[in-house]
Amino acid sequence: MKLLVAVKRVVDHNIKVHIKPDGSDVELAGARMSINPFDENAVEAAMRLKESGVATEVVAVTVGPAAAQDVLRHALAMGADRAILLESSKAVQPLGVARLLKALVEREQPGLVLLGKQSIDDDTCQTGQMLAALLDYGQGTFISALEIENGEAVVTREIEGGTEKIAVTLPAVLTADLRLNEPRYVKLPNLMMAKKKPIQTISASEFGIDVSPRLALVKVADPPARRACVMVDNVQELVEKLRSEAGVLP
Amino acid sequence: MSVLILAEHENQKLKPSVAQLISAAQCWNQTVHVLLVGNDLAAAAQGAAAITGVASVMRVEAPHLQHPLAEDVANIIAGMGREYSVILAAHSAFGRNVLPRAAALLDVEMVGNVVEIQAPATYVRPIYVGNVFATVRSNDPIQVVTLRASRFDAADTGNNAEIVNLTAPPASAKTRWLSEMRNPSDRPELGSASVVVSGGRSLGSAENFESVLAPLADKLHGVLGATRSAVDAGFAPNDIQIGQTGTVVAPELYIAVGISGAVQHTAGMQDSKIVVAINHDPDAAIFQMADYGLVADLFEAVPALTAALP
Secondary structure (H helix, E strand, C coil), rough: EEEEECCEEEEEECCCCCEECCCCEECCCCCCCEEEEHHHHHHHHHHHHHCCCCEEEEEEEEEEEEHHHHHHHHHHCCCCCCEEEEEEECCCCHHHHHHHHHHHHHHCCCCCEEECCCCCCCCCHHHHHHHHHCCCCEEEEEEEEEEECEEEEEEEEECCCEEEEEEECCCEEEEEEEHHHHCCCCCHHHHHCCCCCEEEEEEEHHCCCCHHHHHHHHEEEEECCCCCCCEEEHHHHHHHHHCCCCCCCC | CEEEEEEECCCECCHHHHHHHHHHHHHCCEEEEEEEECCCCCCHHHHHCCCCCCEEEEEEEEEHHCCCHHHHHHHHHHHHHEEEEEEEECCCCCHHHHHHHHHHHHHHEEEEEEEEEECCCCEEEECCCCCCCEEEEECCCCEEECHHHHHHHEEEEEEECCCEECCCCCCCCCCCEEEEEEECCCCHHHHCCCEEEECCCHHHHHHHHHHHHHHHHHHCCEEECCCCHHHCCCCCCCEEEECCCCCCCCCEEEECCCCCCHHHCCCCCCCCEEEEEEEECCCCHHHHCEEEEEEECHHHHHHHHHHHCC
């Protein structure tokens, strides 16, 4: 079985982003970029399926500019066999990404598509679900456990107040939660070897799919500030403030 | 045109988010329909019909919808969605699972985790784990939106809307529901609790969560929460995790105990009405999120606070 893993290049999760002075967007020039953490869990899950003999080939794909090759190299260094860059110089929104991935799935015919449950830049959490809809596949989102049994993906999903277990007929689309696994550390020799693995570049326009954005970014701003913290000296003062000032205690 | 609200329910009861979505929907000045998908929905349908601002409750009932799966619910929404100009759901595990699928079937982009509706197609949503608030405008003919329900006041009750029974389409049969594991708790559900007492890794052990934090939570009739690092350390179960990778809460009172205030965590509690932080480190970032701060050893301050409460 072939696995397709979609990854995204995002601002590194340790970086606090800044807003451009005109408020038009966040400032990404010079920011350190990395593979989206949830996508790294998806790659790790794919590698484990290959190592356990369930999968035969792992193909990593991303949608983005030429620079997005670095996250494909990361996936290759984790063990992916080959990678595909669906190149687009303009930002593509989730529905557009899902449409491009659908076209690639029809070309590559994987038995399973894995993605991270959301990206940590625009926090959208919808590409996997949209891809499953367009392909008319079953979906398993926010998964924290995965097994392939009798042509189904048996997954544990993180929901409010606990978890649920569902079985999704293959081919399927799954999205990874952070709890799915601990991604392997990429060692330098693997990074060197990854440089020899093939990355195929396909222009997003080659598919003839409309990926123009449906949402316009009006502006970005800092989150609304909370009022300043009142420091209290002891528990008695805290109780008194909560009772008389905040009114949250009887 | 009208607004369609995908209602969430559990054990025949509506979730509190439904009344919050109904109040949020009033800004469109259109008739509001509530969609209920499941099995044995009589009580939930009555509950939805009683909420002020609802014109009709659309009830889709079938045995195979006992545990509604994304494939089936999205098909139902897509089948009726073109008659609506707005489709809303809560930004919960359920809403996030279903609504993007429905949006793609309707060929529209979705706007997720909206905290403010500025104009009928202009929304504010947090990005970068809540570090940045983006204002976006949708150009799609149908607005498909998940809302952070806790940001909106609940609508009142006292209504008696019509209940319309709709026939369920056959099961998509791509996915089978197998089981669910709910972590047993006598305390209220985390997402709708009015008081949350939350602990970080400096609690030190699962035993301390129970012996130090739980008495305070119980005295305040609240629930326990935990940071991701406390969950990863094995001090607390994952279903009480609050933050970007856990549950988002907005209680009346949030007490953060031994929590540094990483954005991973604060993304899940920043809408709380009153935040109290207790931490031994006066420079902890959590104090920037708090209304009241106490620099103290939590193992002394928390039992003292519990004892000082009536």
